[in-house]
Amino acid sequence: MEKKLAFLGPHGTFSEEAARALTAGQRFQHLPYPSIIDVISAVAEGKVDYGVVPIENTIEGTVNSALDWLIHEVDLPILAELALPISQHLLIARREEPLQLSSIQRILSHPHAIAQCHNFIREHLPQATIEYTNSTAKAAQIVSEHPEEAWAAIGTRLNPEIYPLSFAAQEIQDYSNNYTRFLLIGTEPLDMPLCPKEKTTILVTMPEDFPGALYQVLAAFAWRKINLSKIESRPTKKGLGSYYFVIDIEQKMDDVLLPGAFAEIEALGCQVRQLGTYPSYLYKTT
Numbered sequence: 006m007e008k009k010l011a012f013l014g015p016h017g018t019f020s021e022e023a024a025r026a027l028t029a030g031q032r033f034q035h036l037p038y039p040s041i042i043d044v045i046s047a048v049a050e051g052k053v054d055y056g057v058v059p060i061e062n063t064i065e066g067t068v069n070s071a072l073d074w075l076i077h078e079v080d081l082p083i084l085a086e087l088a089l090p091i092s093q094h095l096l097i098a099r100r101e102e103p104l105q106l107s108s109i110q111r112i113l114s115h116p117h118a119i120a121q122c123h124n125f126i127r128e129h130l131p132q133a134t135i136e137y138t139n140s141t142a143k144a145a146q147i148v149s150e151h152p153e154e155a156w157a158a159i160g161t162r163l164n165p166e167i168y169p170l171s172f173a174a175q176e177i178q179d180y181s182n183n184y185t186r187f188l189l190i191g192t193e194p195l196d197m198p199l200c201p202k203e204k205t206t207i208l209v210t211m212p213e214d215f216p217g218a219l220y221q222v223l224a225a226f227a228w229r230k231i232n233l234s235k236i237e238s239r240p241t242k243k244g245l246g247s248y249y250f251v252i253d254i255e256q257k258m259d260d261v262l263l264p265g266a267f268a269e270i271e272a273l274g275c276q277v278r279q280l281g282t283y284p285s286y287l288y289k290t291t
């Protein structure tokens with residue numbers, strides 16, 4: 006039977022590109038959901054088998070809504086990740102008369118996409134107000150439906166193939182080496198192509214008032230020569246100054262090294278929750 010996979014819709018988001026790349030060659034029904042939280046909830050509630058959500062961008066950092074929902078609201082393993090190159094474009098509704106950049110009154114997009122283009126907006130569109138949408142493709146859809154308005158969307162190069170839009174400016178992100186990491190989540194393991202890079206992600210909760218706790222947690226990895234690629238603190242939401250640490254480890258779960266490190270961390274009075282051990286793909290442009 007065809008498996009169902011939720012992505013951030015409508016059609017044409019970066020999330021959809023990532024979802025299709027992660028499931029290439031497999032039979033899947035890809036279903037758009039209106040927000041990142043809706044995608045994760047659809048998987049947790051069993052409405053779909055899998056979901057794909059953005060988790061981190063080169064320029065703007067962590068997608069907090071995705072990370073926090075995965076930590077606080079659900080218990081779904083990470084099954085794979087994909088780093089997708091991201092190019093942002095300024096899109097306007099197709100019209101008879103050309104629209105000058107200086108006449109654009111409103112820019113619509115996902116907050117992360119807007120944040121990736123701050124310099125361009127300040128330089129070329131200082132007069133425009135910003136309106137946040139749930140996704141880049143949602144902004145593209147709204148702008149295409151209002152050709153009478155001097156509005157522009159920031160979105161993907163594929164959006165003009167789906168919605169009646171044209172490019173007002175291309176490649177407008179502030180830094181060229183722009184990537185977003187996407188996570189595949191789901192309860193059932195999935196057959197994935199072989200991957201040279203594997204990762205494990207854990208959530209560490211520290212005991213209160215333990216001087217040097219983080220130093221000792223990191224030491225458990227350091228002396229075993231285990232590489233970490235990311236460490237991020239997120240609020241536990243239980244009080245000011247109370248944080249979890251989300252740690253990305255550059256290897257898959259094994260029988261010796263990682264269990265040893267986790268036991269050492271737990272012996273300090275910390276809690277360790279495994280969020281997943283998974284292949285880490287890099288999107289190859291053809």
Ligand SMILES: O=C(O)C(=O)C[C@]1(C(=O)O)C=C[C@@H](O)C=C1
Nearest residue numbers: 018019020059115117140141185
């Ligand atoms: O709006 C989209 O197209 C998304 O897939 C969301 C999202 C994000 O949340 O970071 C994904 C990639 C880009 O970094 C900008 C937006």
